[in-house]
Amino acid sequence: MNKLITKLQKSLAAFFAFVFTLITISTTYAQAPTAAAIAEGGKIFHAKCATCHSLGTNKITGPGLQGVGDRVTAPAADWMFKWVKNNNALRKSGDAYANKVYADNGNVAMTVFEGDLTDDQVKNVVAFVLNPPKEDDVVAKGPEGPTKKADNDEHPGWILLLIIAVLFIIVVVLRTVRRSLLAVTNQKQGLPAPEDxxxxxxxxxxxxxxxxxxxxxxxxxxxxxxxxxxxxxxxxDVTTGYKPSQPINFRHDVHAGQNGIACIYCHSGAEKGKVAGIPTLNVCMNCHKGIQGSTPEYKTEIAKIYDAAGWDPQNMVYNKPSHPIKWNRIHNLPDFAYFNHSQHVTVGKLDCKNCHGDCTTYTTNEQFAPLTMGWCIDCHRGTQVQMAGNGYYAKLHESLMKQDSSRTITEADMGGLECGKCHY
Ligand code: HEC
Ligand code: HEC
Ligand code: HEC
Ligand code: HEC
Ligand code: HEC
Ligand code: HEC
Structure with a gap:
């Protein structure tokens, strides 16, 4: 009997150890989908999907994707995976929902992403669409810069604590059971009860x-x-995806996207100096004296410019007190790091997209890159320096090529890893 109990105990212990390990591993790793995967998916979404889909309810070429997880065939992630990979194949396979959504959208075929995106990338973009960023995930910030609300999904620590608490209770209960069983068998065999x-x-x-x-x-x-x-x-302190709402719902997709206004028209500092700059009200009024908005929403937002500028659109005169618009700053490097736009935009000939994502698709502007030191360094290590017309580096370039003419010259070779270049 005693042996039986010990055996029972051992197998129970082994069983719980197994369950515990499984649960821990699954909460740590399988914990579907990670914040990093969703962030990665967000980038892919902006690059590949946002031209046809909004994350709201408005239709562009394709339907707005708000709540799409609830209307596609369950399980949503699987269906969407197949759909994004190859919607033609899914329709041909006779999938009812795929054919319905195709018909509902006037038989316009969506792009096939098989070959363009890897399976992991498709999974990430689907994860992003199913977990779109919520405006209130990000708390309004003070003058010291963006702060991000602690993200519970990212740290399932409390789940672990709960599991540990439950396991503890189980151990205590099992221990009591074991003691009473031992007491019974001992009594049967005429032995004294085990001491506690x-x-x-x-x-x-x-x-x-x-x-x-x-x-x-x-x-x-x-x-x-x-x-x-x-x-x-x-x-x-990494605030990728930081996306505060703004006093005027200024849309980059409307200005830089649909109306093709060059970034430099408004952010003229980016070519000339350190700071790209946010345009003043004068710049807005260059156009908005005439453009009052074609939809009710546009009209309400544009009226806020008139209010700030003290402009009377009926009589076309400035006749009221004006006040500046308090835009919420999105990007904010610490003061000890030196970043200069013209070094990158004019000398390095880098597109804004490299660091800010495709702003022509943003309804609300957001922080695209992590802005960590590792991010700067990685790019300096990997980016080949554009030599044509780059007089500043001509001498250095020549001497580097003399050493080894077959090499590619990266910013790292030009001293882009020296602490003093980025830190005062
Ligand atoms: C060229 C435009 C275009 C691009 C790019 C595009 N889609 Fe679509 N998408 C559509 C259209 C149009 C539909 C509607 C179905 C149809 O007509 O085939 C659709 C449908 C969908 C649906 C189903 C929507 C619903 O209401 O059930 C999902 C999900 C979807 N797309 C996801 C994506 C994702 C993710 C990407 C990026 C990887 C993407 N789409 C890129 C045009 C596009
Ligand atoms: C019509 C003027 C206009 C054009 C054109 C424009 N922007 Fe902007 N941009 C603004 C305004 C106003 C803001 C501040 C409000 C906001 O963040 O949305 C801003 C904000 C930004 C920010 C965030 C600044 C911060 O607070 O950190 C970035 C990055 C940016 N723009 C990049 C671009 C890029 C890249 C393009 C070209 C694809 C572009 N902008 C085109 C007016 C413009
Ligand atoms: C080069 C011309 C130009 C400049 C400069 C410009 N806009 Fe616009 N804006 C437009 C056009 C065109 C539209 C689209 C109007 C429409 O379709 O009804 C528009 C629409 C808007 C709208 C409504 C759509 C939206 O984005 O929500 C707002 C708000 C707006 N502009 C704000 C601003 C602000 C603020 C500035 C200054 C930072 C500015 N605009 C500078 C041309 C301009
Ligand atoms: C090599 C990366 C890189 C490129 C390329 C780049 N930016 Fe930036 N941008 C940054 C960083 C980093 C910051 C944050 C700077 C800070 O907080 O001091 C920033 C900040 C900004 C801001 C807000 C703060 C400011 O400096 O006014 C705007 C607006 C902006 N960028 C627009 C642009 C535009 C427009 C382009 C293209 C013409 C561009 N950027 C190209 C990295 C880049
Ligand atoms: C997308 C790639 C990319 C990113 C991201 C990037 N850089 Fe650069 N950076 C370059 C390139 C390319 C050059 C060289 C430009 C040239 O041809 O002279 C450069 C040059 C510089 C220089 C001038 C170095 C010299 O030799 O004078 C400084 C300083 C610098 N970067 C700082 C930063 C900082 C700080 C960050 C992060 C906040 C950053 N960079 C992010 C690509 C990048
Ligand atoms: C290409 C630009 C670049 C170079 C080169 C560079 N840094 Fe940085 N460093 C940054 C930026 C940008 C930040 C701010 C990152 C942030 O806020 O997350 C930073 C942050 C730091 C921090 C503060 C870390 C923190 O989390 O607050 C230290 C310390 C530091 N760097 C040391 C160095 C040293 C030492 C070197 C030389 C070996 C160096 N850096 C070279 C761009 C650079």
Whole structure:
């Protein structure tokens, strides 16, 4: 009987250890989809999908994707994966919803992304569409810059705590059961009841007799802690995707996209100096004296410019007090880091897209790149310097080519990794 109990105990212990490991692993890794995957998907969405889809309810070429997870065939992620990969094939396979949405949209075929996007990329973009950014994920910021609300999804620490608490209760209950069973068998065999030495001493005893188990469990816990800690620390102060609402709902897709206004028209500093700059009201009024808006929403937003400028659109005169528009700043490097737009835009001939994403598709502007030191350095290591017409570096370039004429010259070769270039 005693043996049976010990056996039972051992298999139970093994079973719970197994379940515990499974749960931990699944919450750590399988925890569908990670914030990083969604962020990655967001970039793909802006690059590949936003020309035809909004994340709201308005139709562009394709339907607005708000709540799309609820209307496609469940499970939504699987259906959307197949659809995005190759919607033609899915329709041909006779999928009812695929054929319905095609007919509903006037038989306009969506792009096939098989070959263009990898399976992982498709998964990420689907994850993004199913978990679109919420405006209120991001809290309004003070003058010290953007702050991001702690993201519960990113740190499922409380799930682990809950599991540990439940396991603890199970251990205590099992221990009591075991003690009463032992008491019964001992009584049957005429032995004295086992003495109760208390949970703490019992645990110490267990540790003494199970040293290897104890060490393995501890190593596991330490590794978990380090992984969480590492991920958490890397996320501090990184505000990719920061997307505050603005006092006027200024849309880059309407201006730079549909109306093709050059970025430099409004951000003229980007070619000439350190700061790209936000256009003043005068710049807006160059056009908006005449353009009052073609839809009711546009009219309301544009009226806010008139209010700020003190402009009377009926009589076409400035006859009221004016006040500046308080745009919420999105990008904000710390003061100890030096970044200069003209070095990159004019000398480096880099497109704004490299660092700001495709602004021509943004309804609300947002931070596209992480703006970490690693991000600057990675690009300096990987980007080949454009030499044509780049007088500033001609000498350095020549001497580098003399050493090895077959090499490609990256910004790192030009001193782009020197601390002093970016730090005062
Ligand atoms: C060239 C325009 C175009 C592009 C680019 C495009 N789509 Fe579509 N999409 C459509 C159209 C049009 C439909 C409606 C179905 C049809 O007519 O085939 C659609 C339908 C969908 C649907 C189903 C919508 C619903 O209401 O059920 C999803 C989901 C979707 N697209 C996701 C994406 C994703 C993700 C991307 C980017 C990887 C993308 N689309 C890129 C045009 C496009
Ligand atoms: C008609 C004027 C106009 C044009 C054209 C324009 N922008 Fe802007 N941009 C603004 C205004 C106004 C803001 C501030 C409000 C906002 O953030 O949406 C802004 C904000 C931004 C920001 C965020 C600034 C911050 O606070 O950190 C970036 C980045 C940006 N624009 C990039 C671009 C790029 C790239 C293009 C070209 C594809 C472009 N803009 C075209 C007017 C313009
Ligand atoms: C080069 C001309 C030009 C300049 C400069 C310009 N706009 Fe516009 N704006 C337009 C056009 C064109 C439209 C589209 C009007 C329509 O379709 O009804 C528009 C529409 C808008 C709208 C309504 C659509 C939306 O974006 O929500 C707002 C608000 C707006 N502009 C604000 C501004 C502000 C603020 C500035 C200055 C930072 C500015 N515009 C500078 C040309 C311009
Ligand atoms: C090499 C990367 C890179 C490129 C290319 C780039 N930017 Fe920027 N941009 C940044 C960084 C980094 C910041 C944050 C600067 C800061 O906070 O001091 C920024 C900030 C901005 C801002 C807001 C703050 C400011 O400086 O006024 C605007 C507007 C802007 N960029 C527009 C543009 C436009 C328009 C282009 C293309 C002509 C462009 N950027 C190209 C990296 C880049
Ligand atoms: C998309 C790629 C890219 C990113 C991101 C980028 N840079 Fe650069 N950077 C370049 C290139 C290319 C040059 C070289 C331009 C040239 O041809 O002279 C350069 C040049 C510079 C220089 C001048 C170096 C010299 O030798 O004088 C500084 C300083 C600099 N970058 C700072 C930064 C900082 C700070 C960041 C991050 C906030 C950053 N860069 C992000 C591509 C990038
Ligand atoms: C290409 C530009 C660039 C170069 C080169 C560079 N840094 Fe940085 N560094 C940055 C930027 C941008 C930040 C701000 C990043 C942020 O706020 O996350 C930063 C942040 C830092 C920080 C503060 C970290 C923090 O989290 O607050 C330290 C320390 C630092 N850098 C040291 C160095 C040292 C030492 C070197 C030389 C080996 C160096 N950097 C070279 C761009 C650069």
């Amino acid at each position: 030495i208390g949970l703490w001493k019992d645990t110490l005893k267990w540790i003494k007799t199970h040293k290897t188990h104890f060490v393995v469990i501890n190593i596991f816990l330490v590794v978990c802690f380090l992984v969480y800690g590492w991920q958490y620390l890397w996320g501090i």
